[in-house]
Amino acid sequence: MQRIGVFICHCGSNIAATVDTSAVVNALSAEPGVVCAVDYPYMCSASGQDMIKEAIKEKELTGIVICSCSPRMHEATFRKAAAAAGLNPYMVEIANIREQCSWVHKDKQTATEKAIVLGRAAIAKVSLNTPLQPGEIPVTKRALVIGGGIAGIQTALDIADAGFEVDIVEKKPTIGGKMAQLDKTFPTLDCAACILTPKMVEASQNEKIRIYSYSKVEEVSGFVGNFTVKIRKKARFVDENKCTGCGLCTEKCPVKNVPNEFNLGMDSRHAVYIPFAQAVPKVAVIDADYCRMLKDGKCGLCSKICGAGAIKYDQEDEIIENKYGAIVAATGCEPIDLDKFDEFAYSKSKDVITSLQFERLMNAAGPTGGVLLRPSDNKHPKTIVFVQCVGSRCEAHAKKGKEYCSKICCMYTAKHAMLTREKYPDTDVYVFYIDVRTPGKNFDEFYRRVAEEYGVHYIKGMVGKICAENGTLKVQASDLLADKQLHIDADLVVLAAAIEPDRSTRPLATMLTASMDTNDFFTEAHPKLRPVESPTAGIFLSGCCQGPKDIPETVAQAGAAASKVIGLLCKDRLTANPCVAHCDEMSCNGCSTCENVCPYHAVTYIEKEFRMPDRTTKIRRVAQVNPAVCQGCGACTVACPSKAMDLYGFSGKQIYAEVDAICR
Amino acid sequence: MQIEEKKPLIAAFCCNWCSYAGADLAGNNRLNYPDNVKIIRVPCSCRVDPTFILRAFQRGADGVLICGCHPGDCHYTTGNYYTRRRMTLLFSMLEYLGIEKERTRVEWVSAAEGAKFAQTVNEFTAAVSALGENRRLEDLRCKE
């Protein structure tokens, strides 16, 4: 039999002015199981708490009810007091007779009656409480960052800076990501390589950071604090430890016509290559699809000339298994495929390019050495048309493009227009826009300068059709403000392609059990208040994998994700909320309904041996809740058809008891 | 025999993160609402089992209110979507059983919407009062 103590707070006059506390004491002391009921001016004060502690000890209370302010105010206070007196803190219930009674009602008699009912409900509930022990989870003090672009690099640097070890997994042969392909960055126009490459070097030299380049995540298991990850390190056919990055092999290799992905196919590279001059790690990689030695066993030139003896044709993929406490997704984005946008002649003319290609054309390390020459005939374009929102802001039913605004295009197009006009003042530059969106520090000022000082023609309207005709791009577009249809003979057309999450994101999200939105961006735990965490505990988000972002925003989010990781890793043990779901294995029918409704993937199924009433044993499939992962929402408890699932702290019986007490 | 005029009794389930906090805010702002409503705290509106509501009607409640975070703002991401679907089904079944649909209600109340909570309770209480006592599912054997 429970021995329950009830403590009624006056809260000065906050409660006592509207609720007759002594009447409440009288009424509640008559409740079954109640062995003492007292009132006091301030229960939360030190003396009030002492009173509770003494009563717990003296009266050997098994549960207490505090009729006071909201549990959101002082539940923690009273739980601590109970624990100090040797009572399990989860044997405490609060009846909210201030915010939800004395403060909202005026008539003393009815308010008193309601306070009594609320007290009864709390007593009914506490009688069914069970002592709960918050579980403890050890934390592996190492983080994994998936993706080695600016987001991943910054997150890793910040985590390492706090003294924790961190690994970066990058699928390409070098870290650097999309930012390494950019020429200048808006709105300050510093060169992307100049600000990025020092960070790449810093990451490679930091002893806390380990970089797995040319690698991908293969399998993830475990949960917050205790992930086990398998990483596939793809064979690069070059010994990373021996290769000095001298580049001799990349010059002598006889296979020269491989489209260079770093320059988006606008020039070619050899079958053995280093993606770009400042690559990290600066190690050659052999492209197995093109290498003659790997394809037909004939050649071997690179092996002969390599002074370091680093070439290894027999290298195989390697699987590495590591343990991590936290995982950061920083998988970034890429421009969408423009195959379906041939009204802009994208697949018909080499001179219709994407903005990322334009970055490479303007870049000193690009295919043209930084001279703006158009791809078809290497001539200077005299008239350039920029088209905004290609594939962004499209209605879903249109079945081409994305519904969202890609956010970065307005600014990089302004930058492209400015750089073009600055370097080549004799070039006519047209920008067709729907809206110019520049909400960022110094962004609109930048855009206005482009329009006002650089003589770029900003035209409100959209290009409707482009015909490639004898080296000229006939652009037909609307000028909505002039109410005219324009016909421009352009030499180069640059399409601001929408960006979408990297294609590797969806399979990765499945491995991480992290949720995604319909566009394959990772979902954050709370859209406003927890923007860098996934709803899955221990998974954090950095950069464009969560939504389109420019560089400053990406870096800010990278730092925020790092600080969340640090906050997790600096704990030796995690205290888990004990109010989690649990399964009554005897009633569980193994239907998987709970598994499907759980937003945290906290429910798994196991095959378990049971002793049957007839003394035989039987293997049954039953649900098992991982208390470290469960957040205690209770979705499964309601979904469970056999009512095997229940929630500690808010069990079905407890809530029935509360309902009964209220309706008595 | 004289029948005592019974005050309508309303049970309200409020999720811990949004609506319970919204109800607290109504208190902080001293917004008056009828004392008929008694709040039961649940972690999430998706913890509200349809049987809780049936139980309340069986034990003599005249109306049941369920409050959760706004869709898209659920602390547990998707809990309130489950609630919305479950309650839609339950309420239509209840209506079939003769529990007027005005006696049940799902309302999204955020932690900042103290005024909305008070207004919801006012409206809901008025609506339930207008219907009078609920006798449909009430099981008198449960009464002392």
Next chain:
Amino acid sequence: MKFIYYPGCTLKNKAKNFDIDARNCAKILGFELIEVDDFQCCGGVFTTSADEIATKLSAVRALKAAKKAGLPLVTVCSACHNVIKQTDHAMKNDPVFADRVNGYINDGDDYHGETKVYHYLEVLRDITGFDKVKEKVKYPLDMNVGAYYGCLMLRPGAVMETDDPENPQIMEQLIKTLGGRPVDYGMKNECCGGYVTVTDPGFAQKRSKAVYESAKKAGAEIIVTACPLCRYNLTKNGADIPVLYFTQLMAKALIGEKNER
């Protein structure tokens, strides 16, 4: 393979060669075209108005004839194909429209988009296969051919589903199959001026000129089309290169010049 064949009125009259060559080539390629009994004019254009059913009834009747025969329906004329395909789509996806039409016809056999509708070119690509066509080529073409699609065969893309409406390749594939060299040009999927030629010939002339000039600049020696109205507009409005139906081009390669009537 058998098909219910809907030639349309123009092919019985001003575009007889379009029809005859389609039939002759079908024979060579081994598929049978069974003409719909008593077909009615498709109306030339599909009216998009939600409240119109009368203008779409003839298309439904053709579709029902094919359904009754249990065969797919094939057309060569782009305009007929457009009307029939759009009507079929509406019968399948717009229950209000389908109810009204079925209620009006009321012959006890409601139609809800059961018939498979092909353009002749789609039959060549998806059923016969261009490689099979290639086997039958006797007189390979040696010329630069500009394929002209116009609008009716491609749009609305979501309904017609013939090919990528912005960069169609089906006629180019046929031209290659016949030994010709397809030339790509920007205006191949832009309008020739269409029926506006009746009320505003000047406007139609501008549009047609833009089309054939674009094809000529790209090096076309001949233009092929699947629409009698396109052919009329281009020819009448000054195209100084031949404009043929694609079936005529096929006949040239499969049967030879003697075939010309």
Next chain:
Amino acid sequence: MKDKNELIKEQILYQSGVNVRKCMRCGKCSGTCPGYDEMEYHPHQFVYLVETGDIEPLLKSESLYKCLSCFACVDRCPRGVEPAKIIEAVRLTVIRQQGKNKLTPDDIPAVIDDDIPQQALVSAYRKFTR
């Protein structure tokens, strides 16, 4: 009581099945329209003026008979608005009135030549008369 304009708007929206509110005013329809230069009101304006209910000027405009129904605007609209269907619905509003046919049998002999396909005449009648 709805005024006449509102009724016309309602009718146009029903006949076309178009949700004009989806328009984001990008102007791609007018950028792609082959009849633009022949028109006084352009595809995006048809959509916009129907949305605002300012339909009277459209009803009086010759632009109604310049649309080629080529559906380029329909296919290329990023928002799936289908301007050509709006134009057709506006045109029907006019030609369904008594005596408002754009094309009469008397007009035909002047334009006809030996080669004109039936298709052209049938289509033109479909589009321009009731």
